[in-house]
Amino acid sequence: MYNVTYHVPVLTKEILNGLDDILQKSNSNQKIVVDATAGGLGHSSEIAKRLKSIDKLICIDKDSEAFKHNADRIKSDCKVIFINDGFENITQILKNNNIEKIDAVLADLGVSSHQIDVPERGFSYTKDGPLDMRMNQTQQRDAHHVVNNYTATRLEEVIKTFGEERYARQITSAIVNARPIETTMQLAKIITDAVPGNYYKTGGHPAKRTFQAIRMEVNRELEVLEKFVYDATHALKDGGRIAIITFHSLEDRIVKHAFKYLESPCVCPPKTPKCICGKVQELKILTKKPIVASNDEVNVNPRASSAKLRIGEKVA
Ligand SMILES: C[S@@+](CC[C@H](N)C(=O)[O-])C[C@H]1O[C@@H](n2cnc3c(N)ncnc32)[C@H](O)[C@@H]1O
The missing domain is CATH 1.10.150.170 (Putative methyltransferase TM0872, insert domain)
Structure with missing residues (x-):
């Protein structure tokens, strides 16, 4: 049974809106969606509801506890694959599962409420536990x-x-x-x-x-983030979407700059007469400003107050 206190996801409606064009696309091709920080499967279970039996949902989390508690939360005919690994290994993860390109990828960064709530995990400054704090x-x-x-x-x-x-x-x-x-x-x-x-x-x-x-x-949280944004974007099909929720200004800055770099068609120094960098535009940023939680959401889930959602679309 899903333990509702495991984690209350943030910006779920906004994530679903942002991925809606992909999730609702009515063609007979298989859709593949990756939840790179699946945690308590709150976002995953909502995404799964919108997928059909031919579709695939890849749920990644580096914490092996994540899927033990909540796997039966997903009610869908789609094929769900649980992977206990770091999202920075997305390229290898997809390769191992014979997946070349994906339709959408989501990452909801940071810790889950479960990780903080269990004293033995050592994340909490209000409950006594060993100094641990490892997600993996x-x-x-x-x-x-x-x-x-x-x-x-x-x-x-x-x-x-x-x-x-x-x-x-x-x-x-x-x-x-x-x-x-x-x-x-x-x-x-x-x-x-x-x-x-x-x-x-x-x-x-x-x-x-x-x-x-x-x-x-x-957990080397910032170190792996930039690589993930680039590798995940490279894995998207044309028109595919990447959505990232951050909770910290440094994380948000990394995502913002990586998106800007991916959107830019040229990175030659200013005043270079002719482009020589060979860079091409890979992403169109769909959120010029990050999406933040409504007051209603923050009132019921204060964690949402620092959440920022940025979404990009892969361009050909
Ligand atoms: C905020 S929670 C995600 C909650 C999830 N969206 C939900 O609806 O329940 C963040 C999760 O990301 C995982 N995580 C953090 N860094 C990771 C990484 N580099 N690779 C894979 N999982 C990671 C954590 O273990 C944690 O379970």
Whole structure:
């Protein structure tokens, strides 16, 4: 049975609208849709409802827990393939499944509510657990390694860049002085004690940004994103669509720039008399500004407040 608390998906209506031309296309050819971050299968199950028995839905997630809980949530005659892998491997994943081109691809980045809610996964700064934070639980690097082994300079850079945390220096020095640190609550307390007492008033929970930064570092979240956008776009059929939901300004910037590069027909330096770069336009951006959640959605699901959806269409 699907556990409804696993994850409440964001911008579902907007995703379905954005992919509607593909999902409703009435031809007899097989449609292939990839959900690259399938998680609790909220988006996948809605997409599946719109697919026919000849169609295929490829559900990818690097967290092996994802499909254990929710696979029976998909009610559709379409063929569903679950793949436990990183979306950065999309080219190889498609090759392994003898798929040359796809009609649409969706990615809803970040963590699922389930990952945060289960203390043993070590993502939460309000529930005690081991310092883990790995989405793929078979990988080696975990939060314990980042917190206890990174040099102060590197740790501060992670917290400052990925967390956009203005007290990165103070937090880093408190962490380094308190090593070894074993649990999430221990870390959250060290961070809380390191920032000014009025932090709550302006910045939310004092540990929020640092935990986000460590999670992004553990899972190399930004590193794999650009490659994914390029590889996923290359895999699209002409007229196919790519839709990406981000929750962080750095993620959104990567998607925005990758889309712009893919849309550009030429990348020669300005004033080059004749184009010599050989670049061709691959994408048409359908969302000049990212789509954001309605107030109604944010009221029932506050996670949606930072979500931004960008959609592009593959051009010949
Ligand atoms: C916000 S949740 C997606 C929720 C999903 N859209 C739903 O409706 O339930 C993000 C998911 O992406 C997965 N994820 C993050 N980075 C990934 C990557 N590089 N490759 C595959 N899955 C990834 C996480 O494990 C998590 O389950």
